[in-house]
Amino acid sequence: MxxxxxxxxxxxxxxxxxxxxxxxxxxxxxxxxxxxxxxxxxxxxASPRRGPVRWASRPRRVRRRLAALALGLTVVVAGALAVGIATAGGASTPLAAPEAAARVGPPPVPAEGLPVPVLAEAPAPKSPCDDPSFTSVLATGDDTATIAAIGGAAAFRAAVASGIAPCVSLSDPNREWVVVNKKRPFDPADYRPGDIVMPDDVRALKESGLRRTAADALTALVRGAADAGAGEIGYLSAFRSYENQQSTYADRVSVSGVEEADRESARAGFSEHQSGLAVDIVPCDGSCGTLDDVAASSQGAWVRDHAWEYGYITRYDVGRIDVTGYEPEAWHLRYIGPELAKAYHDGGFTTLEEFFGLPAAPTY
Structure with a gap:
C-alpha cells in the first residue's frame, strides 16, 4: 500500500x-x-498511464480523426464492392476504384466534332426514254403498244406525270393521250387528223365523224348500252375543223358574250373536237333528245358508270371548272383508249390535267 x-x-x-x-x-x-x-x-x-478510457472521454480531436478513418475505410470497402459487382456482371476488365467512382453521376457528354452519319440519297428513277426498246416502239405511233412497252397504263401515267418521260409528248395531236385545254392549243392551230370516219351503227344527227379507233369504240359503247337496257345513244357532233369551231364559238359569243361563251365553248384551236377524239352524245328513244337531256337520262347514267370500259371518259365533270374552265358537260365524251381510261377510272381522277400532272387551265 x-x-x-x-x-x-x-x-x-x-x-x-x-x-x-x-x-x-x-x-x-x-x-x-x-x-x-x-x-x-x-x-x-486500461493504460499504464491514464487508466480506463471511454469513447466520450477521448479528446474531440481524437474522435474526429477516428471518425474520418472509419469513413475512409467505408469508402474503400464500397469501392471494392463496386469493382467486384462490375467484374461479376460480365465486365471484361475490372474497374479500379477511381474509375468506379467516376461512373457515378450524369452520363458523359459526347465529344464535339464526331462525324454525323449521312444517309445516301435514293437513286433517281430511270427514264423510259433511255431505253431503246421503248423509244423504238414509241416512234411507231402505236399508242397501245407504247403503253404496253412501258409496263402498262399505270406505269405510263406515273412516268409522264412525274416528268421522267420527256420523250412522251402530251402536245402531239396524233396521240390518243394528247391534252388540249385553254393553256394548251393545237400545234399547228389548224391541225386536222387524217383518218376521220363515221361510226358504224350509231345514229348521227350531223355528218361528223371520229378517228378510226375512237369511232370503233363508240360503236361498241352504243351497242353495250343497248344490250344493258339503258336505251339508244346517238350523237350530235364529233370532229370539228378549225374553221367550223370558229363559227361555233362566234355564235355562242353573239348570244351570251365572251365570258359566258368561254365557259361553254372552246375557241378555235383549243377545242377537243378538233382532235377527232371527242363526241357529244344524246339520248334517243324513237327521236333523240338534246345535250341537256343526257345527265338525267338512263343513257347518261350508264355512260357515267361504263364509258371507261370502252376507252372514253367524261371530260368536263361536275365541280371541276376550277381546273378545266368549263361548266360540267355530261354529254362530252373524250376517247383516251381503254388502257388509260381504266387507269383514269381506277385512280378516281376527274380531269386529264390531274391525271397527267399538268397545271389547271381555267382561263386562256
Missing amino acids: TSFDPELSPRRAARAEAERRATAAVAVVPPTEPSPTRRLRREDT
Whole structure:
C-alpha cells in the first residue's frame, strides 16, 4: 500500500493510484498471448498511464480523426464492392476504384466534332426514254403498244406525270393521250387528223365523224348500252375543223358574250373536237333528245358508270371548272383508249390535267 503524500494534489494522487493498479494488473496477466478480443478490451480499458478510457472521454480531436478513418475505410470497402459487382456482371476488365467512382453521376457528354452519319440519297428513277426498246416502239405511233412497252397504263401515267418521260409528248395531236385545254392549243392551230370516219351503227344527227379507233369504240359503247337496257345513244357532233369551231364559238359569243361563251365553248384551236377524239352524245328513244337531256337520262347514267370500259371518259365533270374552265358537260365524251381510261377510272381522277400532272387551265 502506497503511503499518501500530502504534497501531492488530488489529480496527481489519482494518477499515481491508476499507475499502481495498472502495474498490479500486469503482474497477474499470464504469459500466454491474449486473444485479439481480450487485447482490444485491455487496450481500450486500461493504460499504464491514464487508466480506463471511454469513447466520450477521448479528446474531440481524437474522435474526429477516428471518425474520418472509419469513413475512409467505408469508402474503400464500397469501392471494392463496386469493382467486384462490375467484374461479376460480365465486365471484361475490372474497374479500379477511381474509375468506379467516376461512373457515378450524369452520363458523359459526347465529344464535339464526331462525324454525323449521312444517309445516301435514293437513286433517281430511270427514264423510259433511255431505253431503246421503248423509244423504238414509241416512234411507231402505236399508242397501245407504247403503253404496253412501258409496263402498262399505270406505269405510263406515273412516268409522264412525274416528268421522267420527256420523250412522251402530251402536245402531239396524233396521240390518243394528247391534252388540249385553254393553256394548251393545237400545234399547228389548224391541225386536222387524217383518218376521220363515221361510226358504224350509231345514229348521227350531223355528218361528223371520229378517228378510226375512237369511232370503233363508240360503236361498241352504243351497242353495250343497248344490250344493258339503258336505251339508244346517238350523237350530235364529233370532229370539228378549225374553221367550223370558229363559227361555233362566234355564235355562242353573239348570244351570251365572251365570258359566258368561254365557259361553254372552246375557241378555235383549243377545242377537243378538233382532235377527232371527242363526241357529244344524246339520248334517243324513237327521236333523240338534246345535250341537256343526257345527265338525267338512263343513257347518261350508264355512260357515267361504263364509258371507261370502252376507252372514253367524261371530260368536263361536275365541280371541276376550277381546273378545266368549263361548266360540267355530261354529254362530252373524250376517247383516251381503254388502257388509260381504266387507269383514269381506277385512280378516281376527274380531269386529264390531274391525271397527267399538268397545271389547271381555267382561263386562256
